[in-house]
Amino acid sequence: MDEHLLSSETELENNLETNLKEGLTNQEVEVKQEKFGKNELPQGKVTPWYIIFLKTLVEPILLVLMGAAVISIVAPIISNKGKIELSEFIDAIVIFSIVLIDAILETVQTIKARKSMDALKSLSKPKAVVIRNDMQQEIDASELVPGDIVVLEAGKYVPAELRIIESSDLTIDESILTGESLPVEKTHLPLKEITTILAEMKNVAFMSTFTTSGRAIGVVTKIGENTEIGKIAKSINENEEESTPLEKKLNSFTYWISGLSFILAILIFSTLFFSGDQKAWANYLMVAITLAIGVIPECLAAVVSITLSISTKKMVKQNVIIKKLQAVETLGNVNFICTDKTGTLTQNKMTVKKMIMDNKIITSKEYAKEKNDKHMDLFLKALVLCNDSVTEGNERIGDPTELALVDYAEIIGYDEQDSRDIWKRIDEMPFDSERKMMTTVNTIDGINTAFTKGAIDQLLQRCSKIMVDNVLRDITEEDKKQLLEMSNELSKDALRVLAFAYHLDYDKLTDKDDLEHDLVFLGAVAMIDPVRETAVNAVQLAHDAGIEVVMITGDHAITALAIARDLDLAHSEYEVMSSEDLNRLDDNQLLRVIEQIKVFARVNPEHKVRIVDALKQKGNIVSMTGDGVNDAPSLSKADIGVAMGITGTDVAKQASDIILTDDNFETIIKGVNEGRNVYQKIKRAIAFVIGVNLANVLAIFILSVINSVSPLEATNILWMNLIVESIIALSMGMGANDPTLMKIKPIKGKNSLFKGLGYTFVKVIIFTTIASIGAYYFGMMFVTSDDLIRIIGNDSFGSNWHAALRSKDLTVEQKIEIGDFGRTAMFIAITCAPCFYANFIKLSNWKSDKKINLIVNKQLWLASMMAILLNIIVVFIPGFNEKILNLASIQSYSMNNWYLIPGALGISIIPVMFMLLMDGITFGVYHYRPDPWRRNRILTQELVELDIQKEKQKRKSKKKVNH
Structure with missing residues (x-):
């Protein structure tokens, strides 16, 4: 139905089955509630906690870990020909524990984010004043039905979609729907033409918009999901959730590592099988599968979740609520931020910035310091008395421009409520769009004085005198020309000019229409919604970080460009595009220019979605900020949707990935900084874990080929992967943030999780492999002929342990015992060497500055020392060292080999020394000996x-x- 076109009360009553005077009866309300349901916005499906938990368990990386746990049970069974011991289940128990911990962490974080979002809902139980049974009453807005008669007053939200049937000076803030920062004048008169443009429906009040001034009565035409806000909420709920870039990269990494482990298992088994004793195939299979599992970073899923969880807790303190863990990393990769102007970049509060006073332009600060003479006294009285806005504590009711006037007057010492109590209003001519003026009459010192405010061009036509330098004189045409030129100059800077006048002849008037004639011009104010001081700095930080900031607003191009200049976003009209220009471009034309436009003005909701989509097609990671219902589709479309927590609607919050509890653009940049650091910490952990695992597998593979037997046992590898790596990798995510990351430009388009890790991988793999092999041979130096005779039972090999290991006449158990000393030394090397160099795996922006940026991670240093101590302790625990880890027993140490452990520790320090040497050479050459190019x-x-x-x-x- 097109209720905005219906002209008679009878038509409205028939269409909506109501009585416009008496309202609905209780029986009619009950019937309609059964038919139409509750007046509530459609909510997205709430996923139960157990479904979230189960979905987490079927993520690729966790499926691989569970597969590894199953294999760790099956392989020993095959190796032991069906015999099962309790120790065989240790590996599986540890892996399954990590899987469960990770799933629980992610589930808890998701539920906590959901609770935080629920707590932010600004309109939990909105009320509505209705006429029912010929009586006015207040009810919950959710109980409204079509046909209800609703009373609207200034300072109240519109509880449903209404056709206005009576109105008095009604203005409504529709910015959440249209993006317009200024309130819209509303009328009860029917429209002449059908329109689908919301801003043109002057006799319709839309649900969740805000009444800024006046009073009205309206009849409910639509409720819930049938309203404009409801339609958008419904479309958001139907959108499918996309995976974040981090999720995609981790999934890709999982497939890659799974394939690598499978290939390694085949390669290692084949090598051992064809170079050793084929009868020991079951043992070789166990070794191959164990080493393949060793490549898979069992702790990585927990590292990622815990690192993200720590960051989300930090961000809550910085006024950022993360609805989904992986969104933190995505925010760090953003290279385009599309932001709303009002309330995000600006203060969402009209402020007096300049004045036209005494025929010249001065700043509001300068005027506030001037002496309070008769001219100023009359001018300030005009500001507060010719005004209907009210401020009391945190409550602010009225038109934003009127609120700005009383705010400015209060700075100088004039309180609007005290002034109105002292100088009573006895008459008025309300503002209307034709006159563009408003007049009030107040009694001041026994004289009835009229104050008028309005558009300067209209007001000057009614003025016959002017006050300049505290002197009253006739106004000339030259005065008017000069004043209009000054007004135009201010308008070019997007300042809204409002002029003021007065006269003292009210008692002599015979016709009220003469109230606005023969006025005395006092002066004018120029107002604007000023930029946040923090936003200027935040935009600069974004540019330094290689992030383009695009302002999208419903305001006019001139206003938008003026704000953009103050923010250093744009400086010429060529960087501004209006909705008319946008509509003229097809998709291909828009793609060619999209990255050059910094300001989009007078946009509609569909334009925002189109802008975001075009930027994404160019390979950008796009963040969209917004607070209104009109922002919800674009928030959902963007890679990262950022909703405002204070002014944001529930629909916007529901569509977003992140919620700002302080509505501040600077907070987004803090989030970007945190996101970049999170991603860097995760990459650092990956570089450490994968580098160490590949080094261990390579060292074992080389020694297995040389000696026909694995130098380490499965338990040695799992101790390294599950105990040492977990302790260190988890603590990597707990360190302080690196501020230099905000000086790096994000890489456009898709980039691998391993990008930039090649140099680190090479260092870790080469030096750790060399140290591990060196430690093994160092340990085997302590194997004597007496040891071989004790193990073999004869002296056929003398002291040649290598020949004994290569022999096909010895059992696997004998060869394992021969390698006890080498295994012990190699165990110390593979578990302790990473503890030494973990603190020096730096991925920070070392290229940006010649100064070395040292960031001390106390938790990582502590974890490293604890891991080293733990490794040494287990070597000397009776039973555990020889029975579980297959290391040398305490009894095997003597005065001849006491320095085995200290020597192995010394070898484990060698990798960090070479790494620091290489880093120093690379740093010095890069900064002090650059190549000519x-x-x-x-x-x-x-x-x-x-x-x-x-x-x-x-x-x-x-x-x-x-x-």
Whole structure:
């Protein structure tokens, strides 16, 4: 139905089955509630906790871990020909424990984020004043039905979609739907033409919009999901949730590591089988599967979840609520932030910035310092008396421009409520769109004085006198021309100009229409919703971090460009695109220019979605901020949707990935910083875990080929992977953030999880492998001929342990016992060496500065020392060392081999020494001995940055002169 076109009360009553005077009866309400249901916005399906938990368990990386746990049970059974011992289940128990811990952590975090979001709902139980049974009463808004008669007053939310049937000076803030920052005047008169443009439906009040001034009565036409806000909420609920970039990368990594482990298992088994005793195939299979499992980072899933969880807790303290763990990393990779203007970049509070006073432009700060004379007294009285807004504590009711006037007057010492109590209003002419003026009459010192405010061009036509320098004189045409020129100058800077006048002849008037004639011009104010001071700095930080900021607003292009200039976002009209220009471009044309536009003005909701989609098609990771219902589709479409927690609607919060509890653009940049650090910590953990695992597998593979027997047992590898690596990798995510990461430009498009890790992998794999093999041979030096005779029963090999290991006449058990000393030394090397160099695996922006940026991770140092101590302790625990880890027993140590453990520890320090040496050489060459090509590039970059700084300084100086 097109209720906005119906002209008579009878048509409205028939269509909506109601009585516009008396309202609905209780019986009619009951019938309609059964037919239409509750007046509530559609909610997204709430996934039960157990479904979240089960979904977490079927994530690829956890499935691989569970497969590994099953294999760790099956392989020993095959190796032992069906005999099962309790010790065989240790590996599986540990792996399953890690899987459960990770699933529980992610489930708990998801539920906590959901609870935080529920707590942020601004309208948990909105009320509505209705006329039912010919009586006015207040009810829950959810109980409204079509046909209900609703009373609207200033300061109240619109509880449903209404056709206005009576109105008085009604203005409604529809910014959550249209993006318009200024309130819209509403009327009860029917429209002449059908329209689908919300901003043109002047006799309709939309659900969840805010009544800023006036009073009205409306009849409910639509409720719940049938309202405009409800339609958008429903469409958001129907959207399918996309995987975040981190989820995609981790899934890809899981498939890659699974394939690698499978290939390694076949390769190692084949090598051992064909180079050793074929009868021991079951043992070789066990070794191959164990080493393949060793490649898989069992602790990685827990590392990722715990690192993300720690960061989300940090971000809550910084006013950021993360609804989904992986969204933190995605925020760190963002290279385009599309942001709303009002309330995010600006204060969402109109403020008096400049004045036209005494025929000149001055700043509001300068005027506030002037002496309070007769002229100022009359002007300030005009600000507060010709005004209907009310401020009391945190409550602010009224038009934003009127609120700005009383705020400014209060700075100088005029309180609007005290003023109105002292100087009573006795008459008024309300504002209307045709006159563009408002007049009130107040009694001041026994004289009835009229104050008028309005558009300066209209007001000047009614003025016959002007007050300049505290002197009253006739106004000239030259005065009017000069005042209009000053007004136009201020308007070019997107300032809204409002003029004020007065006269003292109210008692002499015979016709009220003459109230706004023969006025005395007092002056004018120029207002704007100013930028947040923090937003200016935040935009600069974003640019330094290589992030483009795009402002999307429903305001006019001139206003938007003026704000963009203050924010250093855009400086020319060529960087601004209006909705009309956007509509003229097809998708291919938009793609060609999308990355050059910094401001989009007068946009509709569908435009926002189109802008985000075009940026994503260009390979960008896009964040969209918003608070209104009109922002919800684009919030859902963006890689990261950021909703405002204070002014944001429930629909916007529901569509978003992140919620800002302080509605501040600067907080987004803090989130980006945290996201980049999270991603870096995760990559660092991956570099450490995968590098160490591959080094261990490579060392074992080489020694197995040389000696025809594995130098380490499965329990040695699992101790390393599940105990040592877990302790260190988890503590990597607990360190302080690296501020230099905000100086790196994000890589556009898709990039691998391993990008930038090649150099680290090479260092870790080469030096750890060499140290491990070296430690093994160091340990085997202590094997004597007496040891071989004791194990073999004869002296056929003398002291040649290598020949004994290669022999096909010895059993696997005998060869394992021969290798006790080598295994012990190698165990110390593979478990302790990573503890020494874990603190020096740096992926920070070392190329950006010649100064070395040292970030001490106390938790990591503590974890490393604890892991080293733990490794040494287990070597000397009777029973555990020889029965479970197959290391040398305590009884085997003597005065001849006491330095086996200290020597192995010394070898484990060698990798970190070589790594630091290589890092020092690389750092020095990069900064102090650059190649000719890079030297020229550095010089060019320095010149470009110098030019940019000069241009910025020039713009700042120009702005200061204009002010």
